[in-house]
């Protein structure tokens with residue numbers, strides 16, 4: 136085919152698998168393996184979570200959810216996500232923009248830095264903040280003097296979450312922006328657009344799907360982060376417990392229904408994002424394929 | 430708008446992509462930057478546009494120094510090599526973009542922008558495609574949309590980077606004629622880049638031949654074809670044959686005999702003789718000529734081309750013979766160029 140871009144994106148997939156088609160038997164086998172694997176490692180545990188949550192009836196479930204400490208944990212989790220996701224959205228775009236569209240010294244180093252949260256254990260990320268802001272640290276006395284509380288309080292939890300979830304948006308955008316290059320931006324500038332108009336009308340529409348995936352992943356992780364948050368939170372019930380931490384506490388207290396009820400809410404939030412993503416993909420599939428380029 | 434490039438140098442990380450380039454572009458002119466890949470054509474075009482800043486030198490738009498103006502202030506229409514159409518916008522929105530982003534006191538109304546877009550679509554012969562997306566257009570159609578979009582802002586200069594580079598030969602030829610018509614109708618000062626000499630010679634009022642970051646020659650198609658002023662231009666434009674020669678007292682010598690050409694202004698010493706394969710005169714008897722034996726022969730449209738071995742096979746040149754010429758393999762052919770030029774050997 137001479138130029139695949141001449142055809143609407145949704146017709147392309149028909150041509151894709153002709154050359155590499157497998158025999159029917161091996162295709163079945165591959166699919167069976169994939170489904171069995173997903174079933175055992177993902178679906179079954181998820182079902183168990185919901186089953187345990189409702190083990191003693193819907194009344195017990197609702198009671199566990201309405202517990203003040205649980206409500207506070209849910210609120211805190213949503214608050215942390217609401218702060219850290221938008222910040223990482225902005226940081227992620229800025230970092231990806233700098234890396235993809237400019238040449239400068241230390242670029243490789245910056246890329247490594249962005250990956251750091253992925254390669255470092257979350258517990259260590261948390262400990263870094265303890266070392267930075269703890270009572271015995273350099274900053275500790277100064278913070279205390281000015282009455283600023285970071286550790287074992289919401290600011291610490293937000294900072295740790297931002298750190299851990301930083302790579303998601305940037306990682307999603309860098310390859311996309313690198314592939315798209317600077318041509319469209321130069322075209323917009325040559326037509327008289329200023330920097331902001333260029334970003335808003337040209338860059339953002341080109342990256343919006345990548346950005347959307349990045350934000351979804353970032354959000355899922357921000358709500359689910361355990362290790363780093365656990366170190367800086369202090370586990371104060373009703374104050375600094377996020378949902379994952381609260382699940383652990385309830386579980387350690389042998390409160391199975393409570394633990395699984397909160398866990399099911401957390402899992403439910405994740406499922407909502409997943410469904411949202413799938414719906415949007417169904418609705419805008421052709422457009423997504425087009426902006427990702429062929 | 431006159432554009433003047435004065436002694437411009439451009440370095441990328443110390444690598445000089447352009448070395449001391451000067452060029453006057455007259456208002457309303459259609460000018461081609463022609464040269465092999467890597468000769469600095471795109472760099473020169475981007476410097477004029479304001480997409481790059483010169484390392485040294487000045488670029489004038491009319492009488493004003495535009496060197497430090499941004500691309501927005503220069504008001505140029507730039508057509509990118511791969512079009513750079515906004516893929517999430519319809520054809521009409523692409524064309525109207527430059528008007529839509531104007532500051533509110535200079536921005537036409539939505540209806541005016543729409544009207545202007547369809548007017549331009551008429552001009553580029555794409556009426557009716559307003560609602561299409563770039564992915565739904567052929568390469569040639571995208572090229573036209575890109576040009577319409579660049580013209581929508583009423584640019585002072587129109588700059589096109591390899592406008593037909595990505596198209597197949599048939600579409601290329603059509604669009605070439607069409608671009609000339611559009612240029613004659615609108616009168617924009619236009620600079621386009623190409624590595625295709627046929628395109629440059631056929632389309633442009635003047636051709637700028639570039640090589641290795643320098644301008645080799647500027648002139649009309651006839652001037653650069655008939656009077657190439659350097660070995661590079663001789664070799665790059667049209668076909669040419671060359672032979673190492675010696676100059677003695679204004680006479681051209683090959684090996685130990687003069688070939689009957691005199692060139693009083695070239696100093697004694699080693700030099701190179703250039704001529705076109707069809708600028709030769711066949712001779713029957715040789716007292717002062719070039720003699721060779723036929724090594725290969727091929728038919729080119731209405732003529733025949735033979736490759737001759739000169740001086741016992743050390744050099745080969747190609748000349749044109751009438752189709753009916755009796756020469757066959759190993760025949761001896763004697764000739765003398767009737768239009769030619771000698772360039773002294775450059776001491777490296």
Ligand SMILES: Nc1ncnc2c1ncn2[C@@H]1O[C@H](COP(=O)(O)OP(=O)(O)O)[C@@H](O)[C@H]1O
Nearest residue numbers: 441445446464465466467468469470471472473
């Ligand atoms: N942004 C850049 N960074 C580094 N080198 C460049 C850049 N742009 C062009 N060059 C170099 O400058 C030279 C001229 O390039 P260019 O103007 O694109 O040539 P052309 O358009 O004639 O093919 C080439 O050697 C190219 O590698």
Ligand SMILES: [Mg+2]
Nearest residue numbers: 470471472622
């Ligand atoms: Mg180029």
